[in-house]
Amino acid sequence: MAKPRVFVSSTYFDLKYVRASLDVFIKSLGYEPILSEKGDIAYAHDRALDESCYREAESSDLFVLIIGGRYGSESGADAAGSKGFYERYESITKTEYETAARRDVPIYIFIESGVYAEYLTYQRNKGLESINYAHVDSVNIFRLIEEILAKPRNNQVKTFERYDDIESWLRDQWAGLFRDLLARQSESQQLTALTEQVNQLSQINETMKNYLEAVLSKTVDNSQALISSEEGRLKRARINALIRANNWFKYFNKEADIGLSRFINLVSECEGVEDFSKKIAKEGLEVRVVDHIRMTLEHSAEAKRDLVDAISIVKSNGYVDSGINVDEDSNNFTSTLNSPKFRKRRTSNKED
Structure with a gap:
């Protein structure tokens, strides 16, 4: 250490x-x-x-x-x-x-x-x-x-x-430095949790905006499709937030340089740790990186638990790749409301 x-x-x-x-x-x-x-x-x-x-x-x-x-x-x-x-x-x-x-x-x-x-x-x-x-x-x-x-x-x-003056002061200063480090870590964790909450509220706000646009544009006959689309989008946002907080995703993202959407797609196809170890070889990664990741999973019980949690998060939330686009940097989603079909429908209603 x-x-x-x-x-x-x-x-x-x-x-x-x-x-x-x-x-x-x-x-x-x-x-x-x-x-x-x-x-x-x-x-x-x-x-x-x-x-x-x-x-x-x-x-x-x-x-x-x-x-x-x-x-x-x-x-x-x-x-x-x-x-x-x-x-x-x-x-x-x-x-x-x-x-x-x-x-x-x-x-x-x-x-x-x-x-x-x-x-x-x-x-x-x-x-x-x-x-x-x-x-x-x-x-x-x-x-x-x-x-x-x-x-x-x-x-x-x-x-x-005397020398004792030096030792006493350093002991107090370094203890205070360690305490300050712990406090900053706690603040960072709180900020991360607050950021995730803000992201979720942002998605809900986007959904309400889309519902309102649908009502104003008189797309009543397509309301059920819109609702289903927005529910899927919000579900995807919840999965994204949970996966971002997962320690295995953080490690895997750093080691393999694989983003959020690609990682979610990967674990959604896995049945467990062994299945994941097999599938990463097909992701186009360097052999060295694949071997290192497999060795980590083999020797770290904590890594295995975190990977199992990530798989459970995706599968228990009923993840389906429905074609909703995810911008991993801005966390913006393009729902079916903005598809050509919906835009055409809104335009025709306005002309009526």
Whole structure:
């Protein structure tokens, strides 16, 4: 099972104990930590070492940035030697952060309390190079914090004095993230159910419109045919709604790229799971796709149940391919009222 990948970004020597503790904590949650010193990054022989770090930061699911008193080494293959306190340059840690931010990876930012206190001092004394800052080795740390706080979102900052402050906050944040995910899934399910109800009401409204047109155009002698046609159309709409919600149809549609009408026609001719497995070979699918679908049915009891449900939905609703056209995208139907016979009848009545 895939695990959330958590990239930990910081300078190493001043924060190595924090990083080691984070490694243990992240593993205890069942997540996969990504720390360069633990061998979690695959380095490419034909690229600069830091480029491999950026690639891992970009592909991570969560990103933890820890800002201490050291700004870190300059990024890029042509990085020069030591830098002056006020000399501007891009560090590897900062570039890792910017890479994750560009991909909109959820970012959790921690700043040592002493560093943040001096950042506030820096804000009040910009341009004064006579000030000696005790907690940082480069003014670029303050510039990085300034850039982070200026972002409109994904920039929540937490100061810390001890490692426990970091672990406690991350535990709460990730629990909240999981709860939010569950809430969004619930909202999505409710929206799907509401959409289906709206679709059904739309079909009923279309039927009422057709009945009214028939009455106004005096097609009384054809009323029974119209009623039968509309009942069939509504029945087809109910089947469509039920099949769309069926998990086997969702899977089959994704794997085989077969639409709603074709799927309904297929299962309407099947007597069971084995019959379905035989008939899909005649649908013009790739052998690889057919084998994969058959293997899924063979090894998954849930898949079999969902397929049996789909067959039952179609057959229990008395599905008959009566020539009613279904537009699978717009969910619009063309009933017999719009057939040449009915149009001709309405026109003749109007002329009378």
